Amino acid sequence: MPRQLKVFRTSTGFHDAYVAAPSQKAALEAWGADANLFARGVAEQVTDPALTAEALKRPGEVIRVSRGDLAAQLKALGGKKAPAKKARVPEPEPESEPKPAKPKKRKPAPSRTRLDKAEAALEQAEEKHARERAALEREREAIERKIAELQERSEQEKERLRAARDKAAESYREALDKWSG
Structure with missing residues:
Protein backbone atom coordinates (compact mmCIF):
# COMPACT_ATOMS: atom_id res chain seq x y z
CA MET A 1 0.00 0.00 0.00
CA PRO A 2 1.53 3.36 -1.01
CA ARG A 3 2.37 5.84 1.74
CA GLN A 4 0.03 8.77 2.24
CA LEU A 5 1.28 12.01 0.68
CA LYS A 6 1.95 15.09 2.78
CA VAL A 7 2.44 18.61 1.45
CA PHE A 8 5.56 20.54 2.42
CA ARG A 9 6.45 24.20 1.81
CA THR A 10 9.68 26.24 1.78
CA SER A 11 10.44 29.80 0.74
CA THR A 12 12.42 30.46 -2.43
CA GLY A 13 12.80 34.23 -2.52
CA PHE A 14 9.54 35.78 -3.69
CA HIS A 15 7.90 32.38 -4.10
CA ASP A 16 6.85 29.48 -1.92
CA ALA A 17 7.77 26.04 -3.23
CA TYR A 18 5.19 23.33 -2.46
CA VAL A 19 5.67 19.61 -3.01
CA ALA A 20 3.50 16.59 -2.25
CA ALA A 21 5.78 13.81 -0.97
CA PRO A 22 5.55 10.85 1.43
CA SER A 23 8.30 12.23 3.74
CA GLN A 24 10.45 15.25 4.55
CA LYS A 25 13.42 13.49 2.99
CA ALA A 26 11.51 13.04 -0.29
CA ALA A 27 10.49 16.72 -0.19
CA LEU A 28 14.10 17.81 0.30
CA GLU A 29 15.15 15.66 -2.68
CA ALA A 30 12.39 17.20 -4.83
CA TRP A 31 13.60 20.70 -3.93
CA GLY A 32 17.21 19.69 -4.58
CA ALA A 33 18.22 20.83 -1.10
CA ASP A 34 21.58 19.69 0.24
CA ALA A 35 20.74 20.66 3.84
CA ASN A 36 17.84 19.80 6.14
CA LEU A 37 15.60 22.84 5.65
CA PHE A 38 13.14 21.48 8.22
CA ALA A 39 15.80 21.46 10.96
CA ARG A 40 16.72 25.05 10.06
CA GLY A 41 13.08 26.11 10.31
CA VAL A 42 12.74 27.26 6.69
CA ALA A 43 10.51 24.39 5.57
CA GLU A 44 7.27 23.07 7.05
CA GLN A 45 4.39 20.70 6.53
CA VAL A 46 1.20 22.37 5.26
CA THR A 47 -2.29 21.12 6.16
CA ASP A 48 -4.49 23.91 4.78
CA PRO A 49 -6.60 22.27 2.01
CA ALA A 50 -6.53 25.45 -0.13
CA LEU A 51 -2.71 25.43 -0.11
CA THR A 52 -2.33 21.66 -0.60
CA ALA A 53 -4.79 21.12 -3.46
CA GLU A 54 -2.46 21.97 -6.38
CA ALA A 55 0.51 20.05 -4.96
CA LEU A 56 -1.60 16.93 -4.33
CA LYS A 57 -2.72 16.97 -7.99
CA ARG A 58 0.94 16.67 -9.07
CA PRO A 59 2.82 14.57 -6.46
CA GLY A 60 6.62 14.88 -6.45
CA GLU A 61 6.55 18.01 -8.62
CA VAL A 62 7.66 21.35 -7.14
CA ILE A 63 4.87 23.94 -7.43
CA ARG A 64 5.97 27.58 -7.10
CA VAL A 65 3.44 30.12 -5.87
CA SER A 66 4.18 33.86 -5.83
CA ARG A 67 4.24 35.37 -2.33
CA GLY A 68 2.78 38.70 -3.48
CA ASP A 69 2.20 40.95 -6.46
CA LEU A 70 4.92 42.85 -8.35
CA ALA A 71 4.52 46.00 -6.24
CA ALA A 72 5.04 44.07 -2.98
CA GLN A 73 8.09 42.30 -4.40
CA LEU A 74 9.64 45.58 -5.61
CA LYS A 75 8.95 47.16 -2.24
CA ALA A 76 10.71 44.23 -0.54
CA LEU A 77 13.77 44.87 -2.70
CA GLY A 78 14.10 48.26 -1.03
CA GLY A 79 14.47 50.23 -4.24
CA LYS A 80 14.32 54.03 -4.16
CA LYS A 81 11.23 54.37 -6.28
CA ALA A 82 8.87 51.83 -7.74
CA PRO A 83 8.62 51.96 -11.54
CA ALA A 84 5.49 53.28 -13.13
CA LYS A 85 2.65 50.83 -12.71
CA LYS A 86 1.81 48.84 -15.77
CA ALA A 87 -1.48 47.18 -16.40
CA ARG A 88 -1.25 43.97 -14.45
CA VAL A 89 -2.97 40.74 -15.00
CA PRO A 90 -4.09 39.41 -11.65
CA GLU A 91 -2.96 35.90 -10.85
CA PRO A 92 -5.62 33.55 -9.63
CA GLU A 93 -5.04 32.97 -5.96
CA PRO A 94 -6.91 30.68 -3.64
CA GLU A 95 -9.33 32.71 -1.51
CA SER A 96 -8.26 31.14 1.75
CA GLU A 97 -4.52 31.76 1.19
CA PRO A 98 -3.28 34.22 3.80
CA LYS A 99 -1.76 37.42 2.48
CA PRO A 100 1.95 37.76 3.13
CA ALA A 101 2.99 40.16 5.85
CA LYS A 102 4.34 43.48 4.64
CA PRO A 103 8.13 43.33 4.50
CA LYS A 104 10.04 45.56 6.86
CA LYS A 105 11.83 48.55 5.40
CA ARG A 106 15.43 47.64 4.58
CA LYS A 107 18.15 49.32 6.54
CA PRO A 108 20.73 51.23 4.49
CA ALA A 109 23.95 49.40 3.68
CA PRO A 110 26.70 49.89 6.26
CA SER A 111 29.15 52.70 5.58
CA ARG A 112 32.64 51.86 4.26
CA THR A 113 34.02 55.24 5.33
CA ARG A 114 36.04 53.97 8.32
CA LEU A 115 37.31 50.98 6.34
CA ASP A 116 38.33 53.20 3.40
CA LYS A 117 40.15 55.61 5.75
CA ALA A 118 41.95 52.74 7.50
CA GLU A 119 43.01 51.22 4.16
CA ALA A 120 44.24 54.63 2.93
CA ALA A 121 46.21 55.19 6.15
CA ARG A 160 104.08 53.80 1.00
CA LEU A 161 105.02 53.95 4.71
CA ARG A 162 106.29 50.33 4.70
CA ALA A 163 108.47 51.15 1.68
CA ALA A 164 109.83 54.23 3.48
CA ARG A 165 110.45 52.14 6.63
CA ASP A 166 112.20 49.39 4.65
CA LYS A 167 114.38 52.03 2.91
CA ALA A 168 115.21 53.65 6.29
CA ALA A 169 116.02 50.22 7.80
CA GLU A 170 118.35 49.41 4.85
CA SER A 171 120.05 52.76 5.20
CA TYR A 172 120.43 52.22 8.96
CA ARG A 173 121.98 48.72 8.46
CA GLU A 174 124.42 50.11 5.94
CA ALA A 175 125.38 52.96 8.29
CA LEU A 176 125.70 50.51 11.18
CA ASP A 177 127.89 48.20 9.08
CA LYS A 178 130.19 51.14 8.15
CA TRP A 179 130.39 52.28 11.75
CA SER A 180 131.12 48.83 13.18
CA GLY A 181 133.71 48.38 10.77
Whole structure:
Protein backbone atom coordinates (compact mmCIF):
# COMPACT_ATOMS: atom_id res chain seq x y z
CA MET A 1 0.00 0.00 0.00
CA PRO A 2 1.53 3.36 -1.01
CA ARG A 3 2.37 5.84 1.74
CA GLN A 4 0.03 8.77 2.24
CA LEU A 5 1.28 12.01 0.68
CA LYS A 6 1.95 15.09 2.78
CA VAL A 7 2.44 18.61 1.45
CA PHE A 8 5.56 20.54 2.42
CA ARG A 9 6.45 24.20 1.81
CA THR A 10 9.68 26.24 1.78
CA SER A 11 10.44 29.80 0.74
CA THR A 12 12.42 30.46 -2.43
CA GLY A 13 12.80 34.23 -2.52
CA PHE A 14 9.54 35.78 -3.69
CA HIS A 15 7.90 32.38 -4.10
CA ASP A 16 6.85 29.48 -1.92
CA ALA A 17 7.77 26.04 -3.23
CA TYR A 18 5.19 23.33 -2.46
CA VAL A 19 5.67 19.61 -3.01
CA ALA A 20 3.50 16.59 -2.25
CA ALA A 21 5.78 13.81 -0.97
CA PRO A 22 5.55 10.85 1.43
CA SER A 23 8.30 12.23 3.74
CA GLN A 24 10.45 15.25 4.55
CA LYS A 25 13.42 13.49 2.99
CA ALA A 26 11.51 13.04 -0.29
CA ALA A 27 10.49 16.72 -0.19
CA LEU A 28 14.10 17.81 0.30
CA GLU A 29 15.15 15.66 -2.68
CA ALA A 30 12.39 17.20 -4.83
CA TRP A 31 13.60 20.70 -3.93
CA GLY A 32 17.21 19.69 -4.58
CA ALA A 33 18.22 20.83 -1.10
CA ASP A 34 21.58 19.69 0.24
CA ALA A 35 20.74 20.66 3.84
CA ASN A 36 17.84 19.80 6.14
CA LEU A 37 15.60 22.84 5.65
CA PHE A 38 13.14 21.48 8.22
CA ALA A 39 15.80 21.46 10.96
CA ARG A 40 16.72 25.05 10.06
CA GLY A 41 13.08 26.11 10.31
CA VAL A 42 12.74 27.26 6.69
CA ALA A 43 10.51 24.39 5.57
CA GLU A 44 7.27 23.07 7.05
CA GLN A 45 4.39 20.70 6.53
CA VAL A 46 1.20 22.37 5.26
CA THR A 47 -2.29 21.12 6.16
CA ASP A 48 -4.49 23.91 4.78
CA PRO A 49 -6.60 22.27 2.01
CA ALA A 50 -6.53 25.45 -0.13
CA LEU A 51 -2.71 25.43 -0.11
CA THR A 52 -2.33 21.66 -0.60
CA ALA A 53 -4.79 21.12 -3.46
CA GLU A 54 -2.46 21.97 -6.38
CA ALA A 55 0.51 20.05 -4.96
CA LEU A 56 -1.60 16.93 -4.33
CA LYS A 57 -2.72 16.97 -7.99
CA ARG A 58 0.94 16.67 -9.07
CA PRO A 59 2.82 14.57 -6.46
CA GLY A 60 6.62 14.88 -6.45
CA GLU A 61 6.55 18.01 -8.62
CA VAL A 62 7.66 21.35 -7.14
CA ILE A 63 4.87 23.94 -7.43
CA ARG A 64 5.97 27.58 -7.10
CA VAL A 65 3.44 30.12 -5.87
CA SER A 66 4.18 33.86 -5.83
CA ARG A 67 4.24 35.37 -2.33
CA GLY A 68 2.78 38.70 -3.48
CA ASP A 69 2.20 40.95 -6.46
CA LEU A 70 4.92 42.85 -8.35
CA ALA A 71 4.52 46.00 -6.24
CA ALA A 72 5.04 44.07 -2.98
CA GLN A 73 8.09 42.30 -4.40
CA LEU A 74 9.64 45.58 -5.61
CA LYS A 75 8.95 47.16 -2.24
CA ALA A 76 10.71 44.23 -0.54
CA LEU A 77 13.77 44.87 -2.70
CA GLY A 78 14.10 48.26 -1.03
CA GLY A 79 14.47 50.23 -4.24
CA LYS A 80 14.32 54.03 -4.16
CA LYS A 81 11.23 54.37 -6.28
CA ALA A 82 8.87 51.83 -7.74
CA PRO A 83 8.62 51.96 -11.54
CA ALA A 84 5.49 53.28 -13.13
CA LYS A 85 2.65 50.83 -12.71
CA LYS A 86 1.81 48.84 -15.77
CA ALA A 87 -1.48 47.18 -16.40
CA ARG A 88 -1.25 43.97 -14.45
CA VAL A 89 -2.97 40.74 -15.00
CA PRO A 90 -4.09 39.41 -11.65
CA GLU A 91 -2.96 35.90 -10.85
CA PRO A 92 -5.62 33.55 -9.63
CA GLU A 93 -5.04 32.97 -5.96
CA PRO A 94 -6.91 30.68 -3.64
CA GLU A 95 -9.33 32.71 -1.51
CA SER A 96 -8.26 31.14 1.75
CA GLU A 97 -4.52 31.76 1.19
CA PRO A 98 -3.28 34.22 3.80
CA LYS A 99 -1.76 37.42 2.48
CA PRO A 100 1.95 37.76 3.13
CA ALA A 101 2.99 40.16 5.85
CA LYS A 102 4.34 43.48 4.64
CA PRO A 103 8.13 43.33 4.50
CA LYS A 104 10.04 45.56 6.86
CA LYS A 105 11.83 48.55 5.40
CA ARG A 106 15.43 47.64 4.58
CA LYS A 107 18.15 49.32 6.54
CA PRO A 108 20.73 51.23 4.49
CA ALA A 109 23.95 49.40 3.68
CA PRO A 110 26.70 49.89 6.26
CA SER A 111 29.15 52.70 5.58
CA ARG A 112 32.64 51.86 4.26
CA THR A 113 34.02 55.24 5.33
CA ARG A 114 36.04 53.97 8.32
CA LEU A 115 37.31 50.98 6.34
CA ASP A 116 38.33 53.20 3.40
CA LYS A 117 40.15 55.61 5.75
CA ALA A 118 41.95 52.74 7.50
CA GLU A 119 43.01 51.22 4.16
CA ALA A 120 44.24 54.63 2.93
CA ALA A 121 46.21 55.19 6.15
CA LEU A 122 47.77 51.74 5.86
CA GLU A 123 48.74 52.37 2.23
CA GLN A 124 50.26 55.77 3.12
CA ALA A 125 52.26 54.22 5.98
CA GLU A 126 53.55 51.46 3.70
CA GLU A 127 54.64 54.03 1.09
CA LYS A 128 56.31 56.21 3.78
CA HIS A 129 58.19 53.23 5.21
CA ALA A 130 59.28 52.16 1.73
CA ARG A 131 60.63 55.69 1.05
CA GLU A 132 62.45 55.76 4.40
CA ARG A 133 63.94 52.32 3.80
CA ALA A 134 65.10 53.35 0.30
CA ALA A 135 66.76 56.47 1.76
CA LEU A 136 68.54 54.37 4.41
CA GLU A 137 69.63 51.88 1.73
CA ARG A 138 71.13 54.78 -0.26
CA GLU A 139 72.90 56.03 2.88
CA ARG A 140 74.23 52.55 3.58
CA GLU A 141 75.54 52.25 0.01
CA ALA A 142 77.23 55.66 0.35
CA ILE A 143 78.81 54.63 3.68
CA GLU A 144 79.98 51.34 2.17
CA ARG A 145 81.57 53.26 -0.73
CA LYS A 146 83.31 55.61 1.74
CA ILE A 147 84.55 52.62 3.76
CA ALA A 148 85.90 50.99 0.57
CA GLU A 149 87.62 54.25 -0.45
CA LEU A 150 89.10 54.66 3.07
CA GLN A 151 90.35 51.09 3.01
CA GLU A 152 91.96 51.66 -0.41
CA ARG A 153 93.64 54.91 0.76
CA SER A 154 94.73 53.21 3.98
CA GLU A 155 96.31 50.31 2.09
CA GLN A 156 98.10 52.70 -0.26
CA GLU A 157 99.38 54.81 2.62
CA LYS A 158 100.55 51.74 4.58
CA GLU A 159 102.32 50.43 1.48
CA ARG A 160 104.08 53.80 1.00
CA LEU A 161 105.02 53.95 4.71
CA ARG A 162 106.29 50.33 4.70
CA ALA A 163 108.47 51.15 1.68
CA ALA A 164 109.83 54.23 3.48
CA ARG A 165 110.45 52.14 6.63
CA ASP A 166 112.20 49.39 4.65
CA LYS A 167 114.38 52.03 2.91
CA ALA A 168 115.21 53.65 6.29
CA ALA A 169 116.02 50.22 7.80
CA GLU A 170 118.35 49.41 4.85
CA SER A 171 120.05 52.76 5.20
CA TYR A 172 120.43 52.22 8.96
CA ARG A 173 121.98 48.72 8.46
CA GLU A 174 124.42 50.11 5.94
CA ALA A 175 125.38 52.96 8.29
CA LEU A 176 125.70 50.51 11.18
CA ASP A 177 127.89 48.20 9.08
CA LYS A 178 130.19 51.14 8.15
CA TRP A 179 130.39 52.28 11.75
CA SER A 180 131.12 48.83 13.18
CA GLY A 181 133.71 48.38 10.77
